[in-house]
Amino acid sequence: MKPNLSLRVSQHLALTPQLQQSIRLLQLSTLELAQEVEQMLDENPFLELSSDDGAPEPDPQAPADATYSEATNADQISAGDENDVETPAVDTPDDWEGDGSMDAAVEDGEWGGDGTVRSGSGADEDEADAADLARSHESLTDYLHRQALSLRLSELDRAALRFLIESLNDDGYLEDTLESLAVGLAGADDAEQLDELVHRFTVALGLLQSLEPTGVGARDLAECLTLQLHAMNLHEEGDPAVVEAALRICRQPLDLLAKRDLRRLSQLCATGEEDTRQAMALIARLEPRPGRRFADVERNAIVPDVIVRKTGRGAQQSFSVQLNPDVMPRLRVHDIYASALRGGRGGEGHQALQARLQEARWFIKNIQQRFDTILRVSRAIVERQKNFFVHGELAMRPMVLREIADELGLHESTISRVTTAKYMATPQGTFELKYFFGSGLGTETGGNASSTAVRALIKQFVAAEDARKPLSDNQIAEMLKEQGIECARRTVAKYREALKIAPANLRKAL
Template sequence: MALTPRLDLRQSQSLVMTPQLQQAIKLLQLSNLELTAFVEQELERNPLLESEDGDRADPADQPEQPETRADAGADEPILDGPGTADDAMDVDYDNLYNNDSAADGIGGEAFADWSRGGGGRHDFEDGDANLEQTLADGATLRDHLLSQLNMDIHDPADRLIGLHLIEMLDESGYLIGDLAEVAAKLGCDLGRVEGVLARVQRFDPSGVFARSLKECLALQLAERDRLDPAMAALLDNLEILARRDLPGLMKVCGVDAEDLSEMISEIRALDPKPALRFDHAVAQPITPDVLMRRASDGGWLVELNSDTLPRVLVNSRYYAKVSGVARNKDEKSYLSERYQSANWLVKSLHQRATTILKVATELVRQQDAFFRHGVQHLKPLVLRDIAAAIGMHESTVSRVTSNKYLATPRGIYELKYFFTQAIGSNDGGDAHSAEAVRHRIKALIDAEGRDILSDDRIVELLKGEGIDIARRTVAKYREGMNIASSVQRRREKSLGV
């Protein structure tokens, strides 16, 4: 066979990531703040785009608010999308997102500052502040605590409780609000909320989630293993410390002057407002992308938050005017490209809105039991479940659920928080949620008498109930709930602890 150059014609199909498709995918994963910034840049760049609240906007072009129902067991919702600009380019969007596979001494001014409420100081240290400590590192308290929450708490229900507690922090890191209200809102026991609070109070910075100055200082001392009876008595009498009644303090604490001096030095080294080192913007409320409310017939109505939707229009009349007086080919080409780009942006924003609404509606439908009965009824859910129900790719659902928030009667949640792991069934039945399995493990251990249940025995009992679970999974869940091993529990039983 001779090796000679030749020309061949072949036909093939391939997915081409055009700039327009890349832009549409980028818009889908942007948060509402990022989207607003992007649209503002496009308004400055494209002379054919204008904001809908501009002077030239036609009131007849106002978009309708998308709204849909989300009833458990209902058919696929019909979406009423927002209106589009006149003379928009005809583009097939059916599969736009579906083809994406790819102390020194006692006393001092600190006591006066303390009794006055602190002023502008963040701690009890004397002397000038270190300039380096005043530099902001850009980190926010909420992000810092969320990263610890995701790493230390694996139970999805406990994570939701922890998320609520994070949102209840003031700018100093103190917990404001009533725990009973959290329990009522989430439909769970008060004891469970208190248990999650005890776990998050071990987060960094030390002293965060305290409900009083005494508790804040006690948390920091406990972390340093310095919360002995004498120190506890000192914390119980902070008002005596503020009055600088040293003889009275020595009497109630049962210590001499030297010990009291050391104790006061330790107290002054603590931080009474542990969160002030972080960005204060964490106290700002989240603006939800999707709103949810109960319908008159008992179902749920899901709609987009109009405050987060950018409103842009294509000025077709201006395009027709300037294109008619274009002087050369380059000017006509530029105007045509700007016109197509403007139309594509309007359609991409419309598709983004309807896609977010469709995903949120399906999430509400599948997690209906949680919204009705509380956190213990979270359903095991993965991206594939939502993608299959609405006919989209998993990567699309992943983008939609990131940095998008849903306002519900039980609070504001990021969409991704509704995805929980599932534990399979060994009898062919429905899968069990990981949260429900954790509750069952805890119930078995709480009910044990003299016969301590090993992890292997718990596995046998769960399999007898139709739950297919491995021993290492039982151990992981048990450790996640801060339950000691069978050996430790047996030892504590024998000691009568």
Template sequence: MKTSLQLKIGQQLTMTPQLQQAIRLLQLSSLDLHQEIQQNLYDNPLLELAKESEHQLLGKEDKPQKEAPEAEATDLNGTDWENKIPNDLPVDVNWDDIYQPPATPRLSNNDTYDFDSVHSVTESLQDHLLWQLNLTPMSPTDHLIGENIIDSIDSRGMLTIPIEEIWSALDDDIELDEVIAVLHRIQQFDPPGVGATSLSECLMIQLNQFSSDTPFLKEAKILVSDHLELVGQRDYRQIERHTRFTQDFIANAIELIQSLTPNPGDSISNDDIEYVVPDARVIKVDNHWQVTLNDEITPKLSINQHYAQLIKRADSSQDNTFLKNHLQEARWFLRSIESRNDTLMRVASCIVQMQQGFLEQGPVAMKPMVLADIADRLELHESTISRVTTQKYLDTPQGVFELKYFFSSHVSTASGGECSSTAIRAILKKMISAENPGKPLSDNKLTSLLQDMGIQVARRTVAKYREGMGIPSSSERKRYNPNV
């Protein structure tokens, strides 16, 4: 085989570390970005929190990454800084988005905790019940029985093992009546209804804790103990036939039952609380909607001028190289944050411009909009729009919404126009809330009403939207009315 040299020209997309950092910061939520900033403050000595006086000098735009002119001219004119950092940091890409926004990680022991996470008490339902058991005066044998019963209670608060199996696992000298007595004692613990073996027993335990003079308590107990299945089916005619109760008695008794908790364990949750912090706000100023970023959620950063001035030109010592590298990383990090905020501002402003009807009238005026609409207006790639709208929230007069909420598919209208699926959901919700409880609107009737409004939609689509909003079917929404 003969050895030869060949010249080949090709194009290859290379993601520099700076571009990777910009893409990663762009898709982070405000809480994740705050943690990323804190981590960079720990790792990079050239970064520091900007002082309040510097904020006032920087003005409303607040660009803390600009160092003092003299320091930059003196320290960064060496041969190592001939390749200047570009003014515009690219954040747009034309390849498949392989970076997914990470979930908010839990803080380690070395990280800084906020006040709530340090001083809040998180415990499971079993811990809460054991705490009450330890405060209850009882014999050691009953305490042992109570521990076995609590171990058999699931996170919903229901007893998952028959009481006979719990009794068989204990000592032979313990009677079944003792186990049942301890179970009744635990069923009086907080939360009300805990330790029940069935839904009917759970609701009955809660009703027994009401005062005896509670209105319609007797009727509610009868419905729970003997006719709970009919209550769930909303078959009020059968309930009236079996109980001989009047319509008012049945309605008030069911209202009392609905105030109970079917899963008492849900009130004792050890899930961490997640707060939604808006990344931008929109307000109306002189009949124009104005978007502003929420600067309060992002700490203001600047370059440590003391360390920056220690950099010497044409000095390749280890300490000088360390400072140069970290100064470059600090400048790229600040530039990436600035580019992230600029892209977020552009996307939020474009969304507000296209959804002014929503800001004025609510979801019923939502316009159909997809990622390509924003991408074409801003001359960005759809993956960038998807990245910048994930876990980013906008504070509007209608409430706080994720930016992805404003994107929805379209449905054709009779006039040849388009209607947003979000607007259709709002219209359906408004129709159902105004319906006659004794004769609720069926999916076919809802479809006909939408068609009368010029919205062409199929019945199965109406059913899908209704189920997506958590609204039951017409038969389950029906309320008994003898006049209907």
């Protein structure tokens, strides 16, 4: 075959490292962003946290108009009008069809030595910090250890009890068997030592189950409920006949209790239906998770990225949208290192350090761009969902990502990244940004009703129902139709399950 030359034209999408970083930072949650910042601070010597007592000294080589100044950024963030902020212009390559969340053609000298990411006006100082409140809570393990100190035990029994306490899960259950715990300590070879350990653990388990909260140390739900019922008998609480009937129910398969099979349970427990009904009501008041009140609140606390506040009254009522200053890292380029690098001589090492300096500047830029984009999207959401912030869920309007993307001139993928794992604190509560987007259901007037509003209506109907005659999915669908909303029974069932509302047969009062 003879070699020949051919000319072919093709297009391809090229993502610069800076653009890739911008996209990745945009989709990170607050916790993930904090971890990313910590890692970058450890790896890049040109990056440092700025002090809170004042503005850092700007790089003398930086143009005066190229830096995000403290006053400008604070004014942007604290302004109450949704349309009074102009995000810096974003230039993207001609072949990039992305979201415009990154300036891919910025020169090194544009940033200077500062580029500090700053926060605007924050929340009132009187507001309690969720993390500080969480740290004041005592863990279940610490609470049990403190009780164990009052017991007079031998060193071996104390060590066994401590080991069992440390083996509990967050709900207060002992998931592993005593035999498996013994094998984990002594191995499976020495049978005599295993028997001794199992005996020690058996004694320690009895001691553990005598501690507060009642039910701790149970191996399963039935044992947890039984421990609480025995404690009621011990303290002579409740009707002894009802407590005894409840104990019998706990010895039966719990799926019968979950299904509220009154007749079958009465037959198996040899009790009257009235006693069985009272016993089931008693069991419903017990605590299935003894460690619930010791849950790690700090781990479950949600820190909002955006704060929405009501301003004005009556017809002048409006909402201000601000970034939460507590989640914004205050970063800057290390001035001393940057100045030393400018005065140094060229070479391989100099070029490598110059690359790290540019990396630090790009990271600061991308962090700032991330928060600017979140703020713009949040303001657009508040503007479109004003009725929700005034009247609540029932006033939510249907909205899709495309609407916000078209309004802001961004790509749908950018809106998706911004609204994932980002939270907004509002007068109605704290919600993920995705919460404000929902499909629409047709109405008799030809309009659309938000699926969020429909779920709120279903919740309202169920809350007002007669507990002796709970509403079926068909009845709820008919009630929605009376409100002018076309919603099939299967859709009602889907929304009900999403709201974690039990079916009608399980909601029926005993």
